[in-house]
Amino acid sequence: xxxxxxxxxxxxxxxxxxxxxxxxxxxxxxxxxxxxxxxxxxxxxxxxxxxxxxxxxxxxxxxxxxxxxxxxxxxxxxxxxxxxxxxxxxxxxxxxxxxxxxxxxxxxxxxxxxxxxxxxxxxxxxxxxxxxxxxxxxxxxxxxxxxxxxxxxxxxxxxxxxxxxxxxxxxxxxxxxxxxxxxxxxxxxxxxxxxxxxxxxxxxxxxxxxxxxxxxxxxxxxxxxxxxxxxxxxxxxxxxxxxxxxxxxxxxxxxxxxxxxxxxxxxxxxxxxxxxxxxxxxxxxxxxxxxxxxxxxxxxxxxxxxxxxxxxxxxxxxxxxxxxxxxxxxxxxxxxxxxxxxxxxxxxxxxxxxxxxxxxxxxxxxxx
Numbered sequence: 001x002x003x004x005x006x007x008x009x010x011x012x013x014x015x016x017x018x019x020x021x022x023x024x025x026x027x028x029x030x031x032x033x034x035x036x037x038x039x040x041x042x043x044x045x046x047x048x049x050x051x052x053x054x055x056x057x058x059x060x061x062x063x064x065x066x067x068x069x070x071x072x073x074x075x076x077x078x079x080x081x082x083x084x085x086x087x088x089x090x091x092x093x094x095x096x097x098x099x100x101x102x103x104x105x106x107x108x109x110x111x112x113x114x115x116x117x118x119x120x121x122x123x124x125x126x127x128x129x130x131x132x133x134x135x136x137x138x139x140x141x142x143x144x145x146x147x148x149x150x151x152x153x154x155x156x157x158x159x160x161x162x163x164x165x166x167x168x169x170x171x172x173x174x175x176x177x178x179x180x181x182x183x184x185x186x187x188x189x190x191x192x193x194x195x196x197x198x199x200x201x202x203x204x205x206x207x208x209x210x211x212x213x214x215x216x217x218x219x220x221x222x223x224x225x226x227x228x229x230x231x232x233x234x235x236x237x238x239x240x241x242x243x244x245x246x247x248x249x250x251x252x253x254x255x256x257x258x259x260x261x262x263x264x265x266x267x268x269x270x271x272x273x274x275x276x277x278x279x280x281x282x283x284x285x286x287x288x289x290x291x292x293x294x295x296x297x298x299x300x301x302x303x304x305x306x307x308x309x310x311x312x313x314x315x316x317x318x319x320x321x322x323x324x325x326x327x328x329x330x331x332x333x334x335x336x337x338x339x340x341x342x343x344x345x346x347x348x349x350x351x352x353x354x355x356x357x358x359x360x361x362x363x364x365x366x367x368x
Contacts, residue, residue: 001018001019001020001021001022001025001176001234001235001367001368002017002018002019002176002177002232002234002235002237002239002366002367003017003018003019003363003364003365003366004016004017004018004239004270004296004363004364004366005017005018005045005361005362005363006296006298006328006330006355006361006362006363006364007033007037007041007042007045007360007361008037008040008041008330008331008355008359008360008361009031009033009034009037009041009067009071009298009330010033010034010037010300010302010330010331011034011067011276011299011300011301011302011303011305012031012032012033012034012037012065012066012067012068012070012071012276012298013030013031013033013062013067013068013243013272013276013298014029014030014031014032014033014037014041014042014071014298015029015030015031015241015272015298016028016029016030016045016049016361017029017030017177017232017239019174019175019176019177019232019234020175020176020177021175021176022368025052025054026054026057026174026175026177027049027054027055027056027057028056028057028058028059028060028177029046029056029058029059029060029072029093030060030062030230030241031060031061031062031068031069031071031072031243032061032068032069032070032071032072032073032074032075033067033068033070033071034066034067034068034070034071035066035070037070037071038070038071038074038075038078039074040360041360041361042071042075043075043078043090044360045360045361046075046090046091047090047091049091050090050091050092054091055091055092055093055094056091056092056093056094057094057095057174058093058094058095058096058097058174059072059075059093059095059096059097059152060096060097060098060228060230061096061097061098061140061143061228062227062228062229062241062243062244062245063099063136063225063226063227063228063243063244064101064133064136064137064139064140064225065132065136065225065244066132066135066136066139068243068244069136069139069140069143070139072143073139073142073143073146075090075091076143076146076147076150077146078090079091079093079146079150080146080149080150083150093150093152094152094153095152095153095154095156096143096144096147096152096153096154096155097154097155097163097228098140098143098144098154098155098228099155099162099163099164099184099226099228100140100141100144100161101136101137101140101225102137103160103161103162104162104184104189104192104226105189105192105193105196105226106193109193109196109197109200110137112200112204113130113133113134113137113200114134114137116130116200116204116207116208117130117131117134119207119208128219129219129220129222130218130219130222133222133225136225157172163181163228164181164183164184164185164186164188164189165181165182165183165184165185165186165253165256165257166185166186166256167186168180168181176234176235177232177233177234178232178233178234179230179231179232180230180231180233180257180259181228181229181230181253181257182229182230182231182240182250182253182254182257182259183226183227183228183229183242183243183245183249183250183252183253184226184227184228184229184245184249184253185249185252185253185256187252188226188249188252188253189226192223192224192226195223196223199218199221199222199223202218203215203217203218203221206218224244224246225244226245226249227242227243227244227245227274228243229241229242229243229245229249229250229253231254231257231259231268234366234367235366235367236367237269237366237367238268238269238270239268239269239270239271239272239366240266240268240270240271240272240290240292241272242271242272242273242274242275243274243275244274244275244276244281245274245275245281246274246281247274247281247282247283247286247290248286250274250286250290251264251286251289251290254266254290260289264289265288265289265290265291266289266290266291267290267291267292268290268291268292268293269292269293269294269366270292270293270294270295270296270364270366271290271291271292271294271295271296272296272298273295273296273297273306273310275305276297276298276299276303276305276306277297277299277305277306277307277310277311277335278303278304278305278306278307278310279307279309279310279313282310282313283313284313284316284317286313287313287314287317288317288321291317291318291321291323292325293323293325293326294325294326294327294328294364295314295325295326295327295328296328296329296364297327297328297329297330298330299329299330299331299333300330300331300333301331301333301334301335304335305333305335306329306333306335306336307335308334308335308338308339310335311327311335311336311339311343312339312343314327314350315327315339315343315348315349315350316343316348318348318349318350319348319349319350322349323349324349324350325349325350325351326350326351326352326353327350327351327352327353328353328362328364329352329353329354329355330354330355330362331354331355332354336352336354339352340352
């Protein structure tokens with residue numbers, strides 16, 4: 001059995017992977033969405049698992065952006081409060097996967113970022129993205145502290161407390177499910193570290209001077225964060241979870257994990273679009289090399305996600321390769337509406353399925 005439960009996460013990500021057998025299902029939670037998602041949608045999903053006698057074999061935070069992390073923080077805070085007051089706990093969690101910023105990129109960058117924002121003065125008002133990264137670092141630390149307080153192991157079995165392709169040469173097997181780490185690679189992290197150090201060297205002094213214009217320029221050029229990316233396989237079906245990863249990084253990780261064919265391609269049943277369908281993370285070439293039957297988009301139009309260009313690349317590539325596909329979206333957005341208007345589904349051989357308003361989640365049943 002393999003099912004993907006897509007939880008309504010508005011502009012964030014939140015997924016529940018169900019595997020095992022119908023009589024003995026098992027579960028993994030991947031990301032928790034932004035603020036309010038836990039209270040509005042995720043808690044009831046987890047309670048339904050707990051009522052059925054289930055637990056989470058694993059909770060995964062792909063990276064520390066608040067549109068992925070806050071729901072997990074809310075869950076762990078609730079569990080700590082329930083345990084402290086002797087109350088029944090929402091759900092049991094066996095392990096947490098999460099790459100702390102300091103383990104991935106080093107304490108030096110984290111400290112310099114925090115100090116920079118503190119010194120920026122009035123310029124800090126222009127640095128929303130930088131502030132979110134700094135906040136995310138703290139949120140990641142808080143999540144780990146909560147896991148420790150609850151006795152939940154973090155990254156068990158991984159060398160250097162870091163989940164990356166290099167430290168996971170063997171897949172993790174849980175019942176009928178195989179999990180393969182496909183990102184980040186150690187090279188991705190080293191390159192990203194160089195990007196951060198170069199960014200700090202260029203902008204640190206000018207931002208500290210308090211110039212809002214220079215701070216805004218720096219904020220727009222801030223390097224990406226690194227996402228844990230996973231290929232899940234059960235009963236001959238596959239799902240590729242990409243977090244907010246970059247397409248080129250994902251291809252590097254898939255190549256290093258020996259998952260690409262002789263032409264450098266991979267086909268999966270379900271592809272969770274990187275970064276909510278942003279065209280900054282992918283390209284048309286990416287969609288030629290990584291193909292799927294179903295493309296999942298968790299976005300509600302905020303920040304322009306999903307980008308129309310991303311959707312066009314998907315449908316044009318599929319038509320050229322003579323593949324019939326389905327795009328599965330958590331919300332109708334200007335881009336999805338324009339796609340259907342400009343690219344007739346019947347002509348281009350795709351179907352668009354959108355979660356109904358008011359629903360907590362929608363399920364993709366890949367193998368029963």
